[in-house]
Amino acid sequence: MSQSVQRTFAVFVEDKPGVLNRVASLFRRRSFNIDSLNVGATHEPGVSRMTIVCEADEDKARRIEANLYKMVNVLWVDDLTYKQSISRVLALIKVNCERIQRDEILKICDVFRARAIDMSPERVTIEITGPQDKVDGLVSVLRPFGILEMVQTGTVAMTRGVEEHDLAHPTVPASRSTAA
Amino acid sequence: MTPANPKLKNRIGESLSGASIIWESLVREGVEVCFGYPGGAIMPAYDAMIQYPVHHVLTRHEQGASHMADGYARASGQVGVCIATSGPGATNLVTGIATAMLDSIPIVCITGQVPSQLIGSDAFQETDITGCTIPVTKHNYLVTQPEQVAPTIREAFYIARSGRPGPVLVDITKDAQQQSCVFEWSDDEIVLPGYRPDYAPLAEQLEEAVELIQNAKRPILFAGHGVMKSQGTGALLEFINKTNIPVACTLLGLGGFPASHPRSLGMMGMHGETWVNKAIQDSDLIIAVGMRFDDRVTGNLKTYAPNAKKIHIELDPAEINKNVRVDVPIVGDARAVLQELLPHVDKCDREDWLAYIDEIKGGSSVRDIKNLPDLGKLYAAHVIHDLYRHTEGKALIVTDVGQHQMWEAQYYKHDYPMKLLTSGGLGTMGFALPAGIGAKFAKPEDSVWIICGDGGFQMTQAELSTCAQEGIKVNVAIINNGFLGMVRQWQEFFFGGRYVATPLLSPDFVKIAEAHGLTGIRVEKRSEVEAAVRKAEETEGTVVIDFRVEQEDSVYPMVPAGANLHDMIQRPDQPGEHEHNPIFETGEDD
Numbered sequence: 001m002s003q004s005v006q007r008t009f010a011v012f013v014e015d016k017p018g019v020l021n022r023v024a025s026l027f028r029r030r031s032f033n034i035d036s037l038n039v040g041a042t043h044e045p046g047v048s049r050m051t052i053v054c055e056a057d058e059d060k061a062r063r064i065e066a067n068l069y070k071m072v073n074v075l076w077v078d079d080l081t082y083k084q085s086i087s088r089v090l091a092l093i094k095v096n097c098e099r100i101q102r103d104e105i106l107k108i109c110d111v112f113r114a115r116a117i118d119m120s121p122e123r124v125t126i127e128i129t130g131p132q133d134k135v136d137g138l139v140s141v142l143r144p145f146g147i148l149e150m151v152q153t154g155t156v157a158m159t160r161g162v163e164e165h166d167l168a169h170p171t172v173p174a175s176r177s178t179a180a
Numbered sequence: 181m182t183p184a185n186p187k188l189k190n191r192i193g194e195s196l197s198g199a200s201i202i203w204e205s206l207v208r209e210g211v212e213v214c215f216g217y218p219g220g221a222i223m224p225a226y227d228a229m230i231q232y233p234v235h236h237v238l239t240r241h242e243q244g245a246s247h248m249a250d251g252y253a254r255a256s257g258q259v260g261v262c263i264a265t266s267g268p269g270a271t272n273l274v275t276g277i278a279t280a281m282l283d284s285i286p287i288v289c290i291t292g293q294v295p296s297q298l299i300g301s302d303a304f305q306e307t308d309i310t311g312c313t314i315p316v317t318k319h320n321y322l323v324t325q326p327e328q329v330a331p332t333i334r335e336a337f338y339i340a341r342s343g344r345p346g347p348v349l350v351d352i353t354k355d356a357q358q359q360s361c362v363f364e365w366s367d368d369e370i371v372l373p374g375y376r377p378d379y380a381p382l383a384e385q386l387e388e389a390v391e392l393i394q395n396a397k398r399p400i401l402f403a404g405h406g407v408m409k410s411q412g413t414g415a416l417l418e419f420i421n422k423t424n425i426p427v428a429c430t431l432l433g434l435g436g437f438p439a440s441h442p443r444s445l446g447m448m449g450m451h452g453e454t455w456v457n458k459a460i461q462d463s464d465l466i467i468a469v470g471m472r473f474d475d476r477v478t479g480n481l482k483t484y485a486p487n488a489k490k491i492h493i494e495l496d497p498a499e500i501n502k503n504v505r506v507d508v509p510i511v512g513d514a515r516a517v518l519q520e521l522l523p524h525v526d527k528c529d530r531e532d533w534l535a536y537i538d539e540i541k542g543g544s545s546v547r548d549i550k551n552l553p554d555l556g557k558l559y560a561a562h563v564i565h566d567l568y569r570h571t572e573g574k575a576l577i578v579t580d581v582g583q584h585q586m587w588e589a590q591y592y593k594h595d596y597p598m599k600l601l602t603s604g605g606l607g608t609m610g611f612a613l614p615a616g617i618g619a620k621f622a623k624p625e626d627s628v629w630i631i632c633g634d635g636g637f638q639m640t641q642a643e644l645s646t647c648a649q650e651g652i653k654v655n656v657a658i659i660n661n662g663f664l665g666m667v668r669q670w671q672e673f674f675f676g677g678r679y680v681a682t683p684l685l686s687p688d689f690v691k692i693a694e695a696h697g698l699t700g701i702r703v704e705k706r707s708e709v710e711a712a713v714r715k716a717e718e719t720e721g722t723v724v725i726d727f728r729v730e731q732e733d734s735v736y737p738m739v740p741a742g743a744n745l746h747d748m749i750q751r752p753d754q755p756g757e758h759e760h761n762p763i764f765e766t767g768e769d770d
Contacts, residue, residue, distance in 0.1 A: 014374060025314045059501050066498035072319045075374045
């Protein structure tokens with residue numbers, strides 16, 4: 001049995017009503033716990049792309065994949081976990097910020113390549129995009145100032161380079177575990 | 181299959197109501213019988229039905245309709261169809277849909293829905309039935325426009341019957357039934373970009389399987405439901421005649437391999453034969469064909485077949501490594517895979533292994549009770565065995581869920597495929613009577629025997645009225661022990677004998693039958709069994725036999741839930757207990 005790790009799946013689905021509900025229902029029904037799920041349009045009309053992050057060992061990952069493929073509206077599933085890929089979240093963080101703290105906070109933003117996008121006499125709102133650990137790092141540094149509010153998206157991810165998705169099933173199901 | 185039905189006028193290109201298009205589409209899909217119950221939101225469809233050559237069976241409850249469609253599908257191999265209204269009509273179908281889902285049965289359920297502009301307003305009899313049934317259907321649809329009706333029903337049938345079959349629900353709003361559009365029907369191949377039911381096995385996996393089979397010293401083959409679903413019984417027989425590998429069946433696999441074949445072992449699992457479970461535990465290779473290693477089959481997974489390599493031949497990739505880790509997965513149609521393997525495997529005798537199985541078989545038990553003394557008591561095993569003898573194993577048997585279901589599986593030898601219909605995966609009490617009615621419509625020439633307990637029978641007993649109205653003949657054998665027997669058995673074994681909520685007071689079933697204008701017979705002694713069976717077979721119209729059997733008999737052997745497969749509870753066979761347990765098992769009868 002291989003180890004349970006955090007996995008990222010890119011799931012291409014038909015853009016039809018209720019598809020998100022079907023996918024979410026599958027994860028709930030099979031006790032696959034979702035850490036984050038993001039859905040959005042792609043450049044192809046009628047095709048949406050989900051990024052699903054969840055904990056799973058190798059066997060479970062293959063079963064998640066196979067179960068996703070069983071859904072009529074699912075076109076392609078790509079397990080990005082061990083592929084060269086880029087993954088990003090976006091977070092907005094509203095922090096207490098007295099006038100004398102502004103310089104320090106803006107310097108922190110520089111270090112994290114975050115931006116202040118709104119400011120009032122006593123607070124500042126910061127936007128950051130990046131991998132989850134970078135966002136977590138910024139949050140931990142900002143916490144002592146007093147975080148008033150925070151919101152973040154789920155992860156979105158894609159492989160580096162060009163991945164050919166012809167949006168048709170692979171001929172051979174990925175039923176074979178490599179971690180025998 | 182399009183204009184094959186000469187009774188169907190060609191109305192392609194005409195403007196038709198959505199309601200008419202429902203029937204145009206169903207008839208074009210080959211539907212001759214459907215099971216249903218009308219109501220507000222489906223009334224336009226019912227009104228249009230009279231123009232079409234479809235026989236509608238009015239059930240007494242929508243659950244009966246979905247079970248009948250299921251029974252029809254199981255017996256015929258075709259898609260079964262049920263129809264109901266919105267709200268409670270639709271939710272009442274759900275138990276039958278879930279039953280079909282877990283046993284991979286192709287049914288299409290048509291439900292009415294409130295008019296599309298009212299959806300989401302908690303309108304009268306509104307239920308989000310597509311939302312409700314996502315987890316228990318293979319796929320489902322909400323149709324809100326008449327133009328969508330025909331293509332959706334076509335897709336629904338295609339999805340239901342292809343690949344690993346399953347139930348598909350089509351929810352059609354009332355306005356989509358009432359509005360009209362130009363009727364169009366395409367016979368082109370259906371292309372769904374996200375749906376690929378036809379997996380082909382990998383050459384490399386087939387080679388690995390052949391190597392394992394050639395080198396195995398103690399192989400065993402599991403025949404599951406998939407053998408019959410793929411029409412692979414002939415291929416399996418050929419494979420076994422060549423390889424001489426012993427075959428164990430799952431509950432739903434019974435009949436997929438002839439029970440009287442010398443290599444047939446019988447049923448495996450919780451109430452499987454002792455020697456079968458023992459052989460599994462001692463095997464060095466399992467070839468699992470069209471089955472899914474259900475927990476009722478494996479027992480404790482940690483100690484399951486510890487020395488066996490496992491080849492899993494299965495159409496659904498999501499079943500691979502789900503419960504049991506396998507060495508060689510072969511994803512594909514069971515028949516096709518067996519046919520591909522056949523030329524590559526050698527004839528092989530493995531005499532030691534077969535002799536060993538014969539030895540453990542002789543040492544434990546043989547289920548032949550015909551020579552046992554009649555001590556004046558009636559046991560369920562007697563009833564089933566006598567029924568088997570009288571029908572020569574050729575009846576179409578439909579069982580409910582519980583003790584009688586296991587006794588049937590143990591004492592009725594199934595030599596023929598698709599002659600045992602039972603709710604295996606979901607274990608739905610109340611399944612047998614409606615499923616048996618559905619089966620009778622699929623196989624009117626067959627002698628249909630519905631075997632059920634006194635508990636399960638009462639869950640859907642109202643469908644007797646459907647038998648009477650339709651004038652069909654089925655035979656109902658109620659194994660009446662005055663208890664919810666299987667639960668009582670668990671209470672006896674595992675809950676200190678506290679019989680909580682299991683004693684069951686039933687009405688007089690003979691009078692119930694007579695109240696429906698049907699025939700009722702009561703049997704209390706073994707000597708009366710055969711005469712009653714004969715009378716039932718000879719009587720016109722549905723017959724209900726109330727078999728008053730021993731109240732506290734149990735199903736043996738038994739692997740407690742989650743226990744090791746080889747740790748089975750055996751029927752007590754202490755000296756002096758024979759009188760108490762007259763169906764003691766002995767190897768001497770064979």
